[in-house]
Amino acid sequence: MIEAAMIWNEPNNKSHWDPELDPDWSRFAEMAILAADAxxxxxxxxxxxxxxxxPIDAGxxxxxxxxxxxxHVDAVAAHGFPLDWNLWQIHEWPQKLGEIAAVTDLPIWVSEVGVSTFGAEEIQLWGLRRTAELLLGNSPRIQWYSLYDLPLAWGATTRHREAEGSSYYRHFYMGLLREDGTPKxxxxxxxxxxxxxxxxxWxxxxxxxxxxxVAWMKRLGVTNLRTGLSWADSFRPNALDWFDRQMAALAxxxxxxxxxxxxxxxxxxxxxxxxxxxxxxFAEFCAAMTRRYAPGVTAATASPPRASAA
Structure with a gap:
């Protein structure tokens, strides 16, 4: 079942939101409010x-x-990759969460954290263990990125691709399973x-x-998963057929x-x-996907909150 709807992915990262077209994030803020309300x-x-x-940025x-x-939202989320892309050490995770907690009382999800095996598979093993020590119990959601390596033939979703050097190629080795499906x-x-x-x-x-x-995740004991439904993909032929199949498989x-x-x-x-x-x-897309895959109690019919005890 769908338990949460996340509005965009890494909006303060230029690979996912163009800062030149929205230098003060006002366009993103307007869109996010419209989407949340929808x-x-x-x-x-x-x-x-x-x-x-x-990056994790309290600003x-x-x-x-x-x-x-x-x-208009119920939680905020942070992504961290200190062993690959971020300019801070893995031991600083509590400090990074504290910086966000200092500016909002909302729950803070770590909705993407991982370690690439680009350099060595042993680095991922140590990084996963240390991440668990630092984060489990300190956030309501910890979601490891990812199950599969990204096939080299598919390309990574970034703005500058190979010009990023090794930073680009690290994207392809984030999985717990290699491209051929064998375990790391x-x-x-x-x-x-x-x-x-x-x-x-993804x-x-x-x-x-x-x-x-799906078979691997059940075998591993995974119960919570983060994935995406792409507004851009919704314009492909047979998009709803694919969305239906994906969401049914993840039910x-x-x-x-x-x-x-x-x-x-x-x-x-x-x-x-x-x-x-x-x-x-975009808000209409979010509403349509929620209506299709997570229909529920509407704001107009939701039960009022219980009164506090005197």
Whole structure:
């Protein structure tokens, strides 16, 4: 079942939101509020999560607070990769969460954390163990990225691709399973931390790994999963058939579904990172997906909160 709807992915990362088109994040804030309210109208009980930030930046969360975005969501999220991309050490995780907690009282999810095996598979094993020590029990959601390595032939979703050097190629080695489906050493360590630790697995359009991924996750004891439904993909032929298949396959998990990625023909610029020309269209997509896959109690019919005891 879907337990949470996440609004965008890494909005403060230029690989996922174009800072040149939205230098003060006001466009993103407007879109996020519209999306959160649209989701709430379809299912008032669904947890709404502000897209996980990367880098972890309390200033961005403060900016969202100033725009009023935090009044429309139930949690915020952070992504961290200190052994691969971030300019801080893994031992600083508690400090990083503390920086966000200092500017908001909302729950803080760690909705994406992982370690690449680009350099050595043993690094991932140590990193997973240390991450579990630092984070489990300190956040309501810890979701490890990811189950599968990204196939080299598919390409990673970044703005500058090979120009990023080794930073780009690290994207392809984040899995607990290699591209051919064989386990890496960290897989056994991961099992020690399920179901408390969940997974992130992005499924590409008509991804052939879907059924095998479900079987692996059940075998590993995974109960919570973060994945995505792409607004851009919704314009592909047979998009709803694929979305239906994906969400049906994941029905046994507590799913955080991430809504993101601008269709080229709906952006201010023809790129998935672009703010949409009409932010209400993204909100309409979020509403339609919630209505289709997480129908529930609407705001108009939700029970009033219980009165506090005198």
């Amino acid at each position: 989701i709430a109208r379809e299912n008032a009980a669904l947890t709404k999560v502000l897209g996980g930030i990367s 961005f969360i403060t900016r969202m607070k100033e725009f009023g975005v935090l009044d 050493p960290a897989l056994e360590e991961f099992v020690r931390h399920t179901p408390q630790m969940g997974l992130v697995q 499924f590409h359009f008509e991804d052939p790994r879907l059924d095998d991924a 046994d998990f507590d799913v955080t579904v991430t809504f993101c990625f601008t269709p080229e023909h709906r952006g201010l610029q023809p790129h998935h990172t672009s703010p949409p020309q009409i932010p209400e269209e």
